[in-house]
Amino acid sequence: MTESVYSTPMRDRLLELFRRETWAPLPEEEFNDLAMDAFRFQVEKNPVYGRFVEARGGSPGSIDRWTDIPMVPTTAFKRLPLVCGDPASAQAVFRTSGTTSPHARGVHYVLDLDLYHGALLPNFRRHLLPEGGKIRILSLVPDAGLVPESSLGHMMKVVAWAMGDGDGGFFAGEQGLPLSGPFQEALARAVREGTPVLVAGTAFAVRHWLDVARESGFRVVLPPGSRVMETGGFKGRSREVPREGLYRELSDTLGVPISRIVNEYGMTEMCSQFYEPVLVDEPAAAGEGAGGLAGRRHVPPPWVRTQVLDPVTLETLGPGGTGILAHFDLANLGSVCPLVEPRDRNPGAVP
Amino acid sequence: MDRAVSSKGLIRELGALRRAGEAHLRGRPVDELTGILGSVGRRFLDPDDVLRQEALDRLPDVSGISDRMAAAVLDGMALDWTAERLEALLAIEFEDPKVLDGFRDNHAGREVRALGPGLTVHFGAGNVPGVSVTSIIRSLLVKSAVFLRPGSSDGVLPVLFARGLVEEAPEVGSAVGVAHWGTEREDLTLAALAEADHVIVYGGDDTVARLRAVTPPTTRFLAYHHRLSCGLIGRDVLGDTVEAVSVADEAARAASLFDQRGCVSPHLYFVEEGGAVSPGEWTAMLARGMELWAERLPPGPLDPEEAAAVQQARGAFELRVAAGEGAQAWQGGSLSWTVLFEPELRFEPSCMGRVVRVVPVPDLVQVLAALGTVRARLQTVCLEGAGDRTGSLAEGLARMGASRVTTLAEGPWPPPWWHHDGGGPLVSLVRWTDLEL
Numbered sequence: 001m002t003e004s005v006y007s008t009p010m011r012d013r014l015l016e017l018f019r020r021e022t023w024a025p026l027p028e029e030e031f032n033d034l035a036m037d038a039f040r041f042q043v044e045k046n047p048v049y050g051r052f053v054e055a056r057g058g059s060p061g062s063i064d065r066w067t068d069i070p071m072v073p074t075t076a077f078k079r080l081p082l083v084c085g086d087p088a089s090a091q092a093v094f095r096t097s098g099t100t101s102p103h104a105r106g107v108h109y110v111l112d113l114d115l116y117h118g119a120l121l122p123n124f125r126r127h128l129l130p131e132g133g134k135i136r137i138l139s140l141v142p143d144a145g146l147v148p149e150s151s152l153g154h155m156m157k158v159v160a161w162a163m164g165d166g167d168g169g170f171f172a173g174e175q176g177l178p179l180s181g182p183f184q185e186a187l188a189r190a191v192r193e194g195t196p197v198l199v200a201g202t203a204f205a206v207r208h209w210l211d212v213a214r215e216s217g218f219r220v221v222l223p224p225g226s227r228v229m230e231t232g233g234f235k236g237r238s239r240e241v242p243r244e245g246l247y248r249e250l251s252d253t254l255g256v257p258i259s260r261i262v263n264e265y266g267m268t269e270m271c272s273q274f275y276e277p278v279l280v281d282e283p284a285a286a287g288e289g290a291g292g293l294a295g296r297r298h299v300p301p302p303w304v305r306t307q308v309l310d311p312v313t314l315e316t317l318g319p320g321g322t323g324i325l326a327h328f329d330l331a332n333l334g335s336v337c338p339l340v341e342p343r344d345r346n347p348g349a350v351p
Numbered sequence: 352m353d354r355a356v357s358s359k360g361l362i363r364e365l366g367a368l369r370r371a372g373e374a375h376l377r378g379r380p381v382d383e384l385t386g387i388l389g390s391v392g393r394r395f396l397d398p399d400d401v402l403r404q405e406a407l408d409r410l411p412d413v414s415g416i417s418d419r420m421a422a423a424v425l426d427g428m429a430l431d432w433t434a435e436r437l438e439a440l441l442a443i444e445f446e447d448p449k450v451l452d453g454f455r456d457n458h459a460g461r462e463v464r465a466l467g468p469g470l471t472v473h474f475g476a477g478n479v480p481g482v483s484v485t486s487i488i489r490s491l492l493v494k495s496a497v498f499l500r501p502g503s504s505d506g507v508l509p510v511l512f513a514r515g516l517v518e519e520a521p522e523v524g525s526a527v528g529v530a531h532w533g534t535e536r537e538d539l540t541l542a543a544l545a546e547a548d549h550v551i552v553y554g555g556d557d558t559v560a561r562l563r564a565v566t567p568p569t570t571r572f573l574a575y576h577h578r579l580s581c582g583l584i585g586r587d588v589l590g591d592t593v594e595a596v597s598v599a600d601e602a603a604r605a606a607s608l609f610d611q612r613g614c615v616s617p618h619l620y621f622v623e624e625g626g627a628v629s630p631g632e633w634t635a636m637l638a639r640g641m642e643l644w645a646e647r648l649p650p651g652p653l654d655p656e657e658a659a660a661v662q663q664a665r666g667a668f669e670l671r672v673a674a675g676e677g678a679q680a681w682q683g684g685s686l687s688w689t690v691l692f693e694p695e696l697r698f699e700p701s702c703m704g705r706v707v708r709v710v711p712v713p714d715l716v717q718v719l720a721a722l723g724t725v726r727a728r729l730q731t732v733c734l735e736g737a738g739d740r741t742g743s744l745a746e747g748l749a750r751m752g753a754s755r756v757t758t759l760a761e762g763p764w765p766p767p768w769w770h771h772d773g774g775g776p777l778v779s780l781v782r783w784t785d786l787e788l
Contacts, residue, residue, distance in 0.1 A: 051673035073666035080674055311658030312686050324659045340666065343659030 005045070005084055005111045005334040010037050014330055017303055018118040023126060023280075026302045034303075034330055035066035038337050045084035049336055067307065067316065071326050071338040074269045077106030082336045085111050092116070094151040096268045108151070108269050111334035119272045119331035120155055121162050123301045127262055127275035128198060128229055134165045138186050140178050140201025140209060141231075143170035151268045152231065156200060168197070176202060178209040187220050187254070196225030199254065203230055203246060210249050221255030227279060228256055231264040244293055258293075265298050269339060271331035274298035274306075303330040311343070356530075358542035365498055365546040368528050369470040372496025375522035381451040381492065385437045387523055388488055391515035392432025395425055395508075402511050403429075409507045414480045416610060416651040421480075423648055424609065428481030428508075431767040432488060441492065443768040444777040451493060454786050465781040467493030468548035468571070474562060475509070476553035476575075477502020478612040484512045485767070486551060487527065493780045496526040498543065502554075506531055541565055549573070549780065573779060575772055578614035578730035579700055581621065582759060583744070585715050588736030589626025589633060596636050598735055601759035603640025605733060606707045607688070608763040610650050614772075615731045615755075615763055618701040619693075619708035621718045623736070630711035631679070634692045637709060638681035641688035645705070650687050653704050660702035661686045698725045715740065719747040726752040730772060733762040 005011060013034065017026075025031075040060045043050040049072070053059060056070040063069055072082060077096070081087040090109035097105070110116050129135055137160045144150070144157035160168060171183035178201070190197045199222075201209070213219070228250060243263075251258045259278055266273035276296045300306055308317045309324045317323050325341045332339070376384070394400040403425065410421035430436065441448035445465065447455050454462035471490040475483035483501050487509060490497045501509050509529045517524030532539045544550055544562065549571045552562050559574045566572050582605065588598045606617050620637070622630035653661065668691050671678040679692040688705040696710055698721050712718055715737055722729055729752040737744050745756045754773040755765060768776065 048670060048674045051675075052670050055669060055673060071666070072670065073663040075663040076667035076670045079667060080670055082670075311655045311662065312653065314662065323655060324662065340662065342663050343656045 003041075005041075005115075008041055008333075010034075010041055010333060011112070011115065013037075014115060014303065014333060015118050017330070018122055018301075020302075021122060023302060025305075031302075031305060032066050035069065035305075035328055035337065036060075036064065038330055038333055039063070039066070039069050041333065042084055042336060046082065046336070048080060049082065066305070066328055066338075069328070069338050071340045072336045073340045074106060074267065074342060077108060077269050078104040081107065081109055083109040083111060084334050092154060093149060094154065094268045095149040097150075106269055108335060110271065115331050115333055116271045117158055119301065119303065119329075120158060123273060123275070124155075124159055125163060126301075127264075127277060127279060128227060129163055130280045134163055136190060136195050136197045137164040137168035138183065138190070138197050138199050139168065139170045140172050140183065140199070140205040141170065142172040142174060142176060146170075146172075146174045147176075152202070152266070155266070155273075159200075165195075167195075172201070172205055176205055178205045178212070180209050180212040183209065184213070184218055187222065190222060190226075191220050194223050196223045196227075198227050198229065199256075200229040201231075203232060203243075206230060206250060207246060210246070210253060213253050214249075219253050219255075226254070226256050226260070228254065228261040229264050230261055231266065247293060263296070263298070267341070269332075269335075270327060270329050271335075272301055272304045272329045274300050274304075300327070304328065309340070356532075356539070358538040361530075361539050361542050362546055364528060365470060365472075365543065368496040368498055368526055369546075371522070371526040372469060372494065376491065376494040376496065376526050379494070379523070381441065381448050381494070384492060384494070384523070385434055385441065387516070387520045388432065388491060389434025389437055391512060391519050392429055392437075392488070393434070394515055395429035395432065395511075402515050406507055406511055410480055411651070413507050414477070414504045414651070415654070416480070417649040420608075420610065420648045420651065424480055425508075427608075427764050428485065430764075431485065432512075436767050437488070437492065440767040440777065444775050451781075454784075460787070462786040464784045464786065465493070465778075466784065467495040467781050469496065470547055471495040471497050471549040471551060471780070472543045472547035473497065473499040474550070474552045474554065474558070475499055475501040475505050476555075476558075477505030478614075479609045480505055481508050482553065483509045486553070487512065489776050489780060490549075490551075491523070491527070493777055495549065495780070498528045498530075498547075500540075500543065501529060501531055503531065503533075544570070551575075573774075575614070577728060578772065579698070579725050579728045580613075580615050580617050580731035580733075580762070581619050581698065581729075582617045582733035582735070582762070583715050583718055583737065584620055584622045584633065585734075585736030585738065585740070586623045586626035587738040589623065589628040591627060595626075595628040595633055596640075598759065599633055599636035600640045600643070601735075602637055602707075602733075603644045604648075605759050605762045607641065607644035607648055607650075607705055611701065611703045611705050611707075613763065615765060616703075617707065617731075617733060617762065619698065619710060621696075621710050621712050621715065621721075623715050624711055624713050626736075630709060631692060634679070634690060634709040635681070637707065638688075638690040641681075641690055641705065641707065642683055645683050645687040650705055653686060657702070657704045658686055661689060661704040661706055664691070664702050664706050665689055696721050698722060700725070715744060716747065719744075719751055722748075722751040722753075729753050731755045731757060731762055731765070733757055733759045735759055 053070045087109045090111050091113040092110040094108045095105045139156045141152050141156045144153040147153040171179045247258045247261050263276045277299050305328045307326045308321050309326050311324050328338050394402045411418050450465040454464045457463045473486050487497050499509050513527045513529050544566045550566050551573045553575045559576045589595050622633050668680050677694040681690040691708045693708045693710050732748050732753045734756050748756050
């Protein structure tokens with residue numbers, strides 16, 4: 001049997017890296033070695049990607065820096081299975097919500113959920129439960145059973161299983177709208193019991209719930225230690241709200257300080273996530289001191305590197321440049337590691 | 352507009368425009384108005400005139416287009432602002448244009464009178480400079496006072512045109528106002544909408560929806576939302592290389608003009624199989640044409656969103672090429688142009704930035720079904736080489752929503768009297784009164 005994503009030595013090295021629990025960026029050479037190994041593996045296992053690399057004038061023999069590896073635009077996930085093996089054998093199939101173009105949804109075939117979970121859990125814990133242990137998770141992200149193709153739904157299911165205290169729940173319908181009644185009961189119960197909670201939801205769901213809460217005058221002060229994970233989800237929806245206002249209202253309604261509201265940034269085509277390090281770093285280190293929320297920055301885990309590229313030349317831009325975001329996510333070993341984002345997805349928010 | 356301007360100040364200004372229209376437009380014969388507007392319009396064609404010079408000086412920076420594109424756009428647009436073209440427009444729209452001056456016998460046992468609104472408020476888009484001037488002229492021809500809030504990149508031509516009007520006929524000029532503000536000044540937007548008798552909006556779906564929702568229900572609202580255009584190339588022009596190259600050159604010009612931002616700009620070409628020149632060969636000719644037109648009319652700088660979109664389109668397409676689906680790509684340097692040969696029959700809108708798709712079809716008639724997904728947005732269809740099928744194809748295209756079927760050469764330059772998105776440019780603006788006594 002030839003080497004597959006399950007049998008390659010790369011897999012064990014990555015799983016070890018995810019478990020290492022050191023959060024400083026990897027030394028450049030170590031990252032580069034891993035990235036070049038992943039590149040060679042993907043060129044070999046994904047002939048379409050291999051020919052793409054060739055057409056761009058590259059090959060594993062001619063490239064020796066990860067920054068020179070040809071990158072795949074996420075739009076490509078809409079038309080082709082980008083996978084290092086048989087798409088039919090994928091352990092999970094995630095689809096984009098199709099908000100950018102309702103006619104075409106990107107599809108990410110995840111061959112190996114161990115790699116996905118391996119990258120997900122320590123990074124989530126680091127940024128939302130850095131003190132360790134378990135916590136009650138009240139999710140405004142729908143249960144994965146309702147949205148089996150949503151990577152966010154899957155993520156929250158796995159997180160709840162690994163870090164939840166068993167008394168939390170999922171409080172959103174299939175369309176992502178909050179189930180406000182049961183959610184508020186769960187909040188009130190946590191207050192009664194004095195149990196800190198982790199509230200997680202998309203900005204879309206949070207906004208809708210806050211409207212409901214405001215109308216009925218619902219407010220709680222959650223027990224100290226509570227926290228919120230907010231993630232994108234406005235794009236393509238009928239309404240947008242400025243983040244400052246949303247956080248202020250959320251903070252007022254839940255009694256959780258804004259400094260304990262963490263933005264998560266992830267995308268269907270990528271196994272790893274970015275977070276604002278507000279719970280692990282001093283607020284100033286997270287940029288809080290300088291310009292409030294505007295000064296916050298996302299951080300990648302050590303196995304992801306992000307570059308900002310000039311949109312025309314694709315040259316790497318220096319700090320502070322605005323351009324296209326390109327990520328190299330080692331956890332994407334089974335699909336494709338080097339990704340370029342479309343600009344409308346994340347304008348200005350440079351991790 | 353100065354940030355300090357209040358909605359009260361704007362309302363006062365709009366009231367003054369309305370009164371100026373009543374005083375100086377209503378009673379002025381339409382012939383005279385045509386002469387005045389035409390004289391100002393002609394100045395934009397005169398190389399020695401300061402209005403044209405200033406326009407060409409400022410357009411590249413403000414509108415993000417190259418010098419040569421600015422000249423080409425101005426030449427094309429201003430041609431339709433001359434008295435001859437405006438007279439023709441009036442004659443085609445109104446059998447008897449003097450219905451705009453008073454009651455006229457229309458030989459149906461009654462007299463009729465066409466009246467424009469007292470005040471028309473325009474929200475411009477700015478994807479193609481000059482469109483807002485055309486829109487102002489239309490309103491003035493039906494003797495409406497005009498206020499324009501131009502798109503952020505379209506501040507040059509309407510301001511210069513308004514200045515020219517003041518120089519040519521100060522009283523007429525006093526019925527025209529132009530000011531820009533950002534979407535954050537909703538107070539000004541609401542005030543302008545509330546004061547208007549007629550609102551005309553050019554823009555994307557979000558803009559149209561937002562403004563429609565806050566326009567008073569009794570106010571007439573005319574929206575020119577996003578449109579899509581394309582070309583159909585039949586085997587009758589693919590019989591020999593010389594003709595095919597010439598058609599490819601016209602097709603490249605149509606897609607390059609306005610940097611593909613116009614509602615009339617083709618997003619893709621459906622090319623018929625069975626001619627001596629195959630769709631694939633024609634695509635290579637189109638690519639050469641795109642390169643030539645990138646030299647003749649260099650593209651303006653892409654903003655980061657546009658550039659990123661072109662990168663996504665190119666990269667995703669390269670992967671499809673690598674997947675061996677029969678796709679092929681040609682591209683110019685610095686994202687100047689991109690041609691994608693797409694074997695799958697469907698209408699995929701371009702991300703713009705001179706990204707053109709070519710889709711082969713066994714028979715042009717098969718394109719009609721593929722237009723179903725864009726029916727609500729279809730506008731101009733350039734039809735070449737259909738031979739004796741032209742009539743039946745035009746009928747089919749009309750039923751699929753096309754409001755204009757034309758040649759590649761004429762595609763970018765609809766005449767002033769075109770049924771703009773399906774409606775008469777002047778008759779859409781007036782209200783009729785019948786006199787049966």
